[in-house]
Amino acid sequence: xxxxxxxxxxxxxxxxxxxxxxxxxxxxxxxxxxxxxxxxxxxxxxxxxxxxxxxxxxxxxxxxxxxxxxxxxxxxxxxxxxxxxxxxxxxxxxxxxxxxxxxxxxxxxxxxxxxx
Amino acid sequence: xxxxxxxxxxxxxxxxxxxxxxxxxxxxxxxxxxxxxxxxxxxxxxxxxxxxxxxxxxxxxxxxxxxxxxxxxxxxxxxxxxxxxxxxxxxxxxxxxxxxxxxxxxxxxxxxxxxx
Numbered sequence: 001x002x003x004x005x006x007x008x009x010x011x012x013x014x015x016x017x018x019x020x021x022x023x024x025x026x027x028x029x030x031x032x033x034x035x036x037x038x039x040x041x042x043x044x045x046x047x048x049x050x051x052x053x054x055x056x057x058x059x060x061x062x063x064x065x066x067x068x069x070x071x072x073x074x075x076x077x078x079x080x081x082x083x084x085x086x087x088x089x090x091x092x093x094x095x096x097x098x099x100x101x102x103x104x105x106x107x108x109x110x111x112x113x114x115x116x
Numbered sequence: 117x118x119x120x121x122x123x124x125x126x127x128x129x130x131x132x133x134x135x136x137x138x139x140x141x142x143x144x145x146x147x148x149x150x151x152x153x154x155x156x157x158x159x160x161x162x163x164x165x166x167x168x169x170x171x172x173x174x175x176x177x178x179x180x181x182x183x184x185x186x187x188x189x190x191x192x193x194x195x196x197x198x199x200x201x202x203x204x205x206x207x208x209x210x211x212x213x214x215x216x217x218x219x220x221x222x223x224x225x226x227x228x229x230x231x232x
Contacts, residue, residue, distance in 0.1 A: 033218060043204065043225065044223065044225055045226075046223075047221075091159060095218055102210060103172055104151075104159075104161060106159040
């Protein structure tokens with residue numbers, strides 16, 4: 001079974017600074033997908049970014065980018081120019097390619113606090 | 117305009133009662149999911165339905181019974197509620213996505229269930 005580990009329970013960052021969240025996963029699969037979801041205090045789950053394991057190029061979405069290291073099974077999220085609205089829980093998630101049901105396996109989450 | 121909606125948003129009930137949570141999506145998706153988020157924010161899949169057929173059942177007690185009357189609806193019925201059932205329950209939906217890989221899962225706002 002796949003496991004996803006987020007080793008940082010909480011992080012704080014000053015507004016406009018950069019913060020990097022770590023995520024490691026354990027799998028024997030070669031084809032899979034990785035995701036970062038954001039959960040603000042409103043509790044809504046929002047997809048931030050997605051990475052296909054077969055793609056070597058790291059995904060980017062505006063101020064959000066990932067560092068995907070397949071051999072190391074590492075998938076970190078960098079938030080640049082942090083904004084107050086980035087305050088939220090961030091979850092790393094794994095999905096096996098072709099998995100019946102598209103099951104997402106989540107890490108335990110990292111709480112990010114952006115300070116003014 | 118709401119993409120994935122859940123009712124109710126909050127549910128407070130006594131141990132031993134039976135309750136239902138309803139979920140509807142208007143995105144034209146063919147796959148729907150139930151996830152449970154416990155008090156430590158850990159998210160875990162419970163069920164997945166594709167075209168009204170159950171395709172994931174993650175060792176959930178049989179007191180939990182999902183029902184999908186059509187592709188746009190997935191309800192969750194819980195019998196004989198226990199204290200440990202207190203959690204936030206999220207419904208999500210997506211297109212199953214075979215050759216092109218999985219598509220984004222859109223989450224509902226969650227239902228906070230409190231069992232007293």
